[in-house]
Amino acid sequence: MSVHGTILVLDGTSTNRIMLKVQLTAAWYHVVQGEKVQGLAGLLRRARPDLVLTAQTLPDGTAADVKKLVMADPELADVPVVAIAPQNDKAARLQALSDGLDDVLAHPFKDTLLLARVRSLMRVRAESQDLRLGGSQPIGFAEPAPALITPPKSGHVALLTQTSSIGAKWRNALANRLKHRLTAHTSSNLQCLLSGPTPDAILIEIGADRSGLSVLNDLKSRGATRHTAVIGILTQNDPGIAAEILDRGGDAVCMNRFCADETVLRLENLIARKTRLDQMRASLRRGIAESWVDPLTGLHNRRYAMHAIDRIVAQSNQTQRGFAVMLADLDHFKSINDRFGHVCGDRVLTETAARMQRAIGAAGFVARIGGEEFMIGVPDTTQDNALKLARTLCDCICKTPFKLPGTFAPVPVTISIGVISAQPARSSGAPVETLIQSADTALYAAKRAGRNQVSFRQCAA
Structure with missing residues (x-):
């Protein structure tokens, strides 16, 4: 039998416990029983209930004491605790609610109401567990x-x-x-x-x-x-x-x-x-949201970039329009860290990100995918427009030196960019890894050619 959850039943009267166990077991709940507050902490640790049904008064305590013990365990703090009070005892019902109990059921009660209340609170518990997980x-x-x-x-x-x-x-x-x-x-x-x-x-x-x-x-x-x-x-x-x-x-x-x-x-x-x-x-x-963001620069991160390229490829195949993928790498970035320190290095990265983001605008996305490496994806574009945008990105870095803390003069920084331009017919069978590898090959070609430039490579089918 597949059970729907574990319910802890607490009552000093054995016939009440047995009656509840019969009702709940028939509805496919696993039932654990207890009768006192004493030893309850250990029972909670062993049973790990999803719901607690407790008599308003136990031989050595009250439903409020039960609620406090449940709340004391961080793993069980969201477990609902329902008090069972005598029929027509309004004062007991109000006292239980005042003590923070999640609900009060008046005994005797019909199976339909008991099980509906159990189902309702179990849903809340499951939602809380999902959110915590x-x-x-x-x-x-x-x-x-x-x-x-x-x-x-x-x-x-x-x-x-x-x-x-x-x-x-x-x-x-x-x-x-x-x-x-x-x-x-x-x-x-x-x-x-x-x-x-x-x-x-x-x-x-x-x-x-x-x-x-x-x-x-x-x-x-x-x-x-x-x-x-x-x-x-x-x-x-x-x-x-x-x-x-x-x-x-x-x-x-x-x-x-x-x-x-x-x-x-x-x-x-x-x-x-x-x-x-x-x-x-x-x-x-x-x-x-933060799982898609690089915490230093505020750009998207590699995880986002890989999903975004997937979407760009799918969109290209639907619209039959081309797209571009670029990999950009700051030139001699290690020397910036060595000469000016990592604080200045971080300043270069954040300023680079801001400049590239302004240059790209709404045309595509920019992501930081490594230390000083960036990925750019541009949907719905031609080869000529992609090259023009890449050169704009290159210029936005090299044409304005960077003002860094502790330096007397602005520091020149350059960037190399590898660009691939893809058409739907050529890219439909190419996995994202192949597209990125092609862009990486173009990037290293720009490095070998002297840096501070754009290198273009047509995407292979």
Whole structure:
């Protein structure tokens, strides 16, 4: 049997543990059981659960103690912890949410609601794991330190109700208890909500007619609101609709009408979670972007260049227009480092990059692929235009000496460039490595001919 994840069940009453194990095992979850806070740290290390279900009160502690132990392990800090409280015990439910528990289930509960809540939280856990895994891979020249997760600042909460009077009532009840900006909308005017700034959280009123479920589908299918925290406010105590809300992407459900106390606690917990996941996504995006960039010059790096040449070749075969690949190498760069030091050498590299980038503009890309070596790719160009651009690049380096720190006079610098010009019929079967090898041959021809010049080579088929 293929299991869908590991769930740790904590309860001092064996019959409760057995009942939960039967329900969860039937849904293909691996269940580990415990009954006390004592020894829990070791059990967590061994089981590595994806979710923890714990009774509100254990023989030697509470659900809050369980949450603290889970949070103390960095590898498990994103594991959801759900408290199980007695039916109709509102104070216990609010206390659990106040203690930072991810949710509270009232016992006894129907299988459909239990499993929907488990599936919902498992999805969040899986997303968090994916973001952590993606952010931990070595993807650039040098990895930045992990970004600190900062607490959420004032956000935006949208209220989506069936009538404006209900929206006004909710807004008045929440206004003095939340630091977040509140806006009220009716379900019939969803476009008004979607046309403004994306909310951090949305409260949706869902009645017996279930029309709010369609609104939930709409919100979760849109790119702008896909990651917005959504809380369904049920006008009645209907576990079936509650389970459907969670399975359609809702993040939480408030049963049996609006309760300001519970709503405030759920909003704060969910907005904090959304902030954490948003910052992880942003960190991952930055890491991916930086993996294509040379940290010294700000140019693209070799990894980007190889992919870019692949795309240029593919585009050429589609458009049947030519392209050019150039390799450029600063002449006698080692002597610059030896005479003036590596700080001045770095200054030459960064200034060279800036000059070449200005010369290329939007015509193509420039990448630093080695110490003092650069690659240039130019799509949709002719042989004559490629040679003209290469000479412009050569001139932009040699015609203006470089001002370096600690030197009395500007230092002359030159560059050699090897150019290949390719046509679709000639390049369609040539791998990128062959194109670069041809450009490299042209570059060394320019070096042998005296440097500070351009050497051209027609791409071989």
